[in-house]
Amino acid sequence: MTIMTYRQALHDTLRAEMLRDERVFLMGEEIGVFEGSYKITAGLLKEFGDKRVRDTPIAEEGFAGAAIGAAMLGLRPVIEMMTINFSMLALDQIINHAAKIYGMFGGQARVPLVIRTPGGGGQQLGATHSQNIELFYAFVPGMKVVAPSTPADAKALLLAAIRDDDPVLFLENLGLYNTKGDVPDADAPAEIGRASVTRPGNDLTLIGYSRMAHVASEVAASLAASDGLDIEVVDLRSLRPLDRATLVESVKKTHAAVVLEDDWLTYGIGAEVAASISDGAFDYLDAPVRRVAMAEVPMPYAKPLETAALPSRDDVIGAIRQTLAAVGRRAPRPAAANGVAQ
Amino acid sequence: MASQARQRRSAPQAPPAQDAAGERDGQLRAFYRDMVLIRRFEERAARAYTDALVGGYCHLNLGEEAAVVGLMSALRPTDYLFTNYREHGYALLRGIDPNRVMAELYGRVDGVSKGWGGSMHMFDMTHRLLGGYGIVGGQLPLATGAALAIDYRGGDDVVLCTLGDGTAAIGAFHESLNIAALWNLPVVFVIINNGLGMGTTVAHSSAEPDLYKRGAAYRMASARVDGFDPVAVREAAVKAVEAARGGRPYLLEVVTERLRGHSVVDPAKYRTADEVERLKHEDPIQIFGSKLTADGVLDADAIAAIEAEVAGVVTAAADFAARSPHPEVATLFDYTYATPVPNDSRRLPGQPLFEPLPFPAGTAATSAGVSA
Numbered sequence: 001m002t003i004m005t006y007r008q009a010l011h012d013t014l015r016a017e018m019l020r021d022e023r024v025f026l027m028g029e030e031i032g033v034f035e036g037s038y039k040i041t042a043g044l045l046k047e048f049g050d051k052r053v054r055d056t057p058i059a060e061e062g063f064a065g066a067a068i069g070a071a072m073l074g075l076r077p078v079i080e081m082m083t084i085n086f087s088m089l090a091l092d093q094i095i096n097h098a099a100k101i102y103g104m105f106g107g108q109a110r111v112p113l114v115i116r117t118p119g120g121g122g123q124q125l126g127a128t129h130s131q132n133i134e135l136f137y138a139f140v141p142g143m144k145v146v147a148p149s150t151p152a153d154a155k156a157l158l159l160a161a162i163r164d165d166d167p168v169l170f171l172e173n174l175g176l177y178n179t180k181g182d183v184p185d186a187d188a189p190a191e192i193g194r195a196s197v198t199r200p201g202n203d204l205t206l207i208g209y210s211r212m213a214h215v216a217s218e219v220a221a222s223l224a225a226s227d228g229l230d231i232e233v234v235d236l237r238s239l240r241p242l243d244r245a246t247l248v249e250s251v252k253k254t255h256a257a258v259v260l261e262d263d264w265l266t267y268g269i270g271a272e273v274a275a276s277i278s279d280g281a282f283d284y285l286d287a288p289v290r291r292v293a294m295a296e297v298p299m300p301y302a303k304p305l306e307t308a309a310l311p312s313r314d315d316v317i318g319a320i321r322q323t324l325a326a327v328g329r330r331a332p333r334p335a336a337a338n339g340v341a342q
Numbered sequence: 343m344a345s346q347a348r349q350r351r352s353a354p355q356a357p358p359a360q361d362a363a364g365e366r367d368g369q370l371r372a373f374y375r376d377m378v379l380i381r382r383f384e385e386r387a388a389r390a391y392t393d394a395l396v397g398g399y400c401h402l403n404l405g406e407e408a409a410v411v412g413l414m415s416a417l418r419p420t421d422y423l424f425t426n427y428r429e430h431g432y433a434l435l436r437g438i439d440p441n442r443v444m445a446e447l448y449g450r451v452d453g454v455s456k457g458w459g460g461s462m463h464m465f466d467m468t469h470r471l472l473g474g475y476g477i478v479g480g481q482l483p484l485a486t487g488a489a490l491a492i493d494y495r496g497g498d499d500v501v502l503c504t505l506g507d508g509t510a511a512i513g514a515f516h517e518s519l520n521i522a523a524l525w526n527l528p529v530v531f532v533i534i535n536n537g538l539g540m541g542t543t544v545a546h547s548s549a550e551p552d553l554y555k556r557g558a559a560y561r562m563a564s565a566r567v568d569g570f571d572p573v574a575v576r577e578a579a580v581k582a583v584e585a586a587r588g589g590r591p592y593l594l595e596v597v598t599e600r601l602r603g604h605s606v607v608d609p610a611k612y613r614t615a616d617e618v619e620r621l622k623h624e625d626p627i628q629i630f631g632s633k634l635t636a637d638g639v640l641d642a643d644a645i646a647a648i649e650a651e652v653a654g655v656v657t658a659a660a661d662f663a664a665r666s667p668h669p670e671v672a673t674l675f676d677y678t679y680a681t682p683v684p685n686d687s688r689r690l691p692g693q694p695l696f697e698p699l700p701f702p703a704g705t706a707a708t709s710a711g712v713s714a
Contacts, residue, residue, distance in 0.1 A: 061514055065483020242685060245685070
C-alpha cells in the first residue's frame with residue numbers, strides 16, 4: 001500500500017501497463033512533448049518514445065477513429081480526450097463505431113480501446129468546458145463507462161479497462177487529480193460493472209460516482225460526527241453496466257436514498273438510479289428518492305454563479321435532512337444550528 | 343454532373359500487347375467475368391429486395407463494376423479493405439463466398455456478419471474486409487488506424503479505403519488524410535466518384551470538384567482514373583498501393599457512374615431525361631465486353647459461358663440464403679460485449695428490472711420459514 005494522488009495512480013498504472021504489454025500505446029493531444037494538460041502522461045514520451053506516446057493533431061474524430069481502427073487490428077490504444085467536452089467532436093467514432101463494431105459484425109472484431117477523459121466544473125471555465133456528459137456514453141450498449149473516485153479505484157479500474165476487449169470510457173475528474181489515498185501495490189484489476197459500498201450504514205443510502213462519491217463520503221463522515229447519522233455510501237464506479245443489485249440491497253436496508261451527480265438533473269445518471277431503486281425496492285422506500293445535481297443552465301463564468309450551479313456539501317446535507325424528515329425518523333434542522341462542518 | 347463525370351473519364355486504354363497475350367487475356371477475361379458476377383449478383387439482390395427477402399437499405403454497385411474489379415485486383419490477400427455501405431461487389435471480390443454475402447442480405451445466420459450487419463455492414467476478417475460502414479465518412483478514421491497498427495508492428499500490408507464523392511465534404515475526410523500523411527501511414531484512400539451523393543451532384547457539394555486535387559492539401563500524391571476501364575483502374579491502384587506500401591499514403595479518384603438510384607428504392611427522379619437516356623448507353627460491362635470482343639479476347643460463346651456460370655453462382659447464392667436459418671432470438675445478447683461483464687442488461691422489452699416482490703412483502707418469507 002502506497003499513499004499517492006489520483007494523478008500519480010493513473011500515471012503509474014499507464015506506465016506499468018505499457019511495460020507489461022507492448023500492444024498498449026497512448027494517443028492524444030499534448031500528451032507527449034507537453035506531458036499532458038493535466039500531466040497524467042508526464043515523462044512517458046521520454047521513457048517510451050513517440051511510437052508509443054503519440055501526440056496527435058487537434059482532430060478528436062480522426063484520432064479516436066484511428067485508435068478504434070488500430071484496436072480492431074489487435075493493438076490496445078489508450079487515448080486521452082483533453083476534457084470530456086472535446087469528446088463530443090468524436091461522438092460519431094465512439095458511438096457509431098467503437099460501440100457498434102463488435103455487435104454489428106457479429107462478434108468478428110473487438111475494440112479494446114480506453115478513452116481517458118476528465119469531467120468536472122468549478123474551474124471558471126465557462127459553458128463549454130464545464131460539462132459532465134458521461135451519460136451520452138453510458139446510454140449506449142456496447143460501451144462500458146467507469147468513473148473512479150479514489151486513487152485506488154483509479155488504478156484498479158484503469159487496469160481493468162486496459163485489459164478489457166470492449167471500448168471503455170474512463171471518466172476522470174479535474175477536482176480529483178490532486179486527492180490522495182492508499183493505493184494497493186498489487187496488480188489487481190477491479191471488476192467493471194460493480195458498485196461498492198464504501199461506508200456501511202443504516203439510516204440512508206447516499207449514492208454518487210466520481211467527484212460526488214468523494215463528496216458523499218465526506219458528508220457521511222461529517223453527519224456521523226455532528227448528528228450521529230449512520231449513512232451508507234455507495235460509489236457506483238461503473239455507469240455502464242450499472243450495478244442495480246447493490247443499490248437495491250442497500251436501500252432495502254436503509255429505506256431511503258439520495259443520489260448525487262455532477263451532471264444535469266433531467267434525464268441524468270441519477271434519474272436512472274432513482275428509477276432502478278423504485279423498481280427494485282419500491283416496498284422498502286419510506287421517502288421518495290432525492291437527486292442532487294448541477295443546476296440546469298449553461299455553466300456561467302462568474303464565480304458566484306458557478307458556485308451556485310454546482311452541487312455543494314450544503315445542498316447534499318439539505319437533501320439528506322429533508323429525506324429523513326419525510327421518513328419521519330429525523331426532524332429537519334437548519335444547517336447553521338447544528339454545527340455541521342462545511 | 344454525370345455527363346461531366348463522363349467527360350472526365352479518359353479514353354479506354356490501348357489493348358494489351360500481343361506478346362503478353364496469354365496471361366493478359368486470361369486476366370482480362372477474369373475481369374470481365376468478375377464484373378458480370380457483380381452485375382448479376384446486384385440484380386438478384388434488387389429482386390430479392392423487391393420480394394421483401396432483403397430489408398433495410400440496399401445500395402448496389404451497378405455501374406461501378408469495373409472500379410471494384412480493378413481496385414480489388416491490386417490488393418494482396420493480406421491487405422485490408424475498409425469501405426462504405428455500397429459494398430456487395432467488394433465483398434465478392436475479396437473472395438468471400440457469394441452464398442455468405444447473399445445470406446447476409448437475407449439476414450441469416452450464415453451471412454458474413456451472421457445476420458447482424460445486413461447490406462451495409464459486411465465484414466470478414468479472414469478475407470480482410472474490415473467492414474462496410476453505414477455512416478458517411480466513418481470508415482476513414484478507422485482505415486487510418488488500421489494503417490497505424492500495421493506501421494506500429496512493422497508489417498508491409500496496406501489498407502485500402504473506399505469512399506463516395508459526397509464523403510469528400512465531411513470532416514473525417516480531412517482529419518484522416520491529414521493524419522495519414524503526417525504519420526506516413528500505408529493507406530490508399532479511393533474516392534469512387536459516381537457523380538452523385540444520393541441526389542446531390544459533386545458540383546453542388548464540393549468547392550473543388552476535381553476531388554483528387556484535395557490530396558495537395560496534405561502533400562499527398564493523387565490521381566484520377568477512368569472507372570469504366572478495369573485495366574486502367576488496376577494500374578492506377580497498383581501504383582497507389584505501391585506508394586502506400588512504402589509509407590506514402592495516396593489519394594485515388596475513380597470516375598464512374600451509378601446506373602440506378604442511390605438505393606434500390608430510389609427512382610432517381612432528380613436525373614434529367616437526357617442523363618437517363620445517356621446512361622442507357624453507358625454501361626461499363628458492355629463497353630469492356632465490346633472492347634474485348636473487338637480485340638479477340640472474348641467472343642459470343644465465351645460471353646454466354648460466363649453468363650451461364652455466373653447465373654449458376656447467383657442462383658445458388660439466393661437458394662443458399664433462402665435456406666439459411668434466421669438467427670435465434672436467444673442470441674440477441676451475444677454480441678453486446680466481447681469481455682463478459684456483470685450486470686450487463688439482458689432484458690427484452692417489457693421485462694422487469696427485478697422480479698416482482700411477493701405481496702404482501704414478507705409474507706412469503708415468513709410462511710416459508712414456518713414450513714421449514
